[in-house]
């Protein structure tokens with residue numbers, strides 16, 4: 001392995017998963033353990049102190065979080081040829097943005113039980129991030145990844161998505177991309193806010209008193225979009241309308257879910273529920289039918 005870098009030495013690159021200003025992500029097979037991973041390879045960060053600091057920040061946040069059931073798991077990171085490579089859990093179900101785009105094309109939508117599962121899983125993931133005194137700062141459908149696994153149907157588990165045969169599918173949502181993670185204690189280094197479609201007004205006004213509530217705001221708009229409320233404005237009067245708490249009622253949603261979205265995007269961050277509160281008050285799955 002001395003002649004090639006660690007990436008070529010340890011992994012077989014199977015598929016290009018995506019590219020962005022950050023770099024590129026590949027689905028890779030680890031030669032030794034035989035598992036699939038998502039490996040992100042950044043652009044060279046050498047002469048770009050800002051990119052270098054962000055890369056280190058992302059690795060620190062991943063390492064601090066360890067493995068949480070609803071945060072995409074981090075395995076390893078290394079530098080080679082001035083690029084940062086980060087090895088993450090591969091989520092085989094795509095991301096929520098892709099799922100919503102497909103549903104818009106197929107004119108289908110996430111029904112209430114599925115929306116409640118999404119709320120529960122992402123709330124648990126956010127709670128584990130906030131417990132570490134960190135804020136994600138870029139919650140949006142693109143950063144919610146889906147893991148699908150086949151499980152034996154058991155009559156005790158009502159939350160499985162099954163059909164006739166014995167095998168059912170378990171769907172788990174996980175928060176990924178910790179590239180914007182910020183300490184909620186010393187918020188001075190909050191340089192670039194996340195995606196403006198999910199950005200709360202107080203962050204735009206540089207009020208960083210409670211960054212966790214900015215995550216709750218973005219999470220609220222993510223649920224609103226998953227429920228069929230999108231696409232969200234990037235700016236203009238509709239953008240401000242939403243920040244004044246005006247979102248249209250989602251027809252097929254229960255009032256309970258509609259009220260939840262409204263309180264999560266409340267203009268006053270203190271009125272928004274915490275992630276822990278969302279997990280606790282979360283309606284158990286059996287309350288909303290099969």
Ligand SMILES: Cn1cc(CCO)c2c3c(c(-c4ccccc4Cl)cc21)C(=O)NC3=O
Pocket residue numbers: 017018019025038039040072086087088089090091092093094095145146176177178
């Ligand atoms: C574009 N893209 C597509 C996927 C596969 C979804 O089925 C993907 C993943 C990740 C990431 C990712 C995001 C941010 C930082 C590091 C990584 Cl590996 C990006 C991904 C990641 O951490 N885990 C993924 O599955």
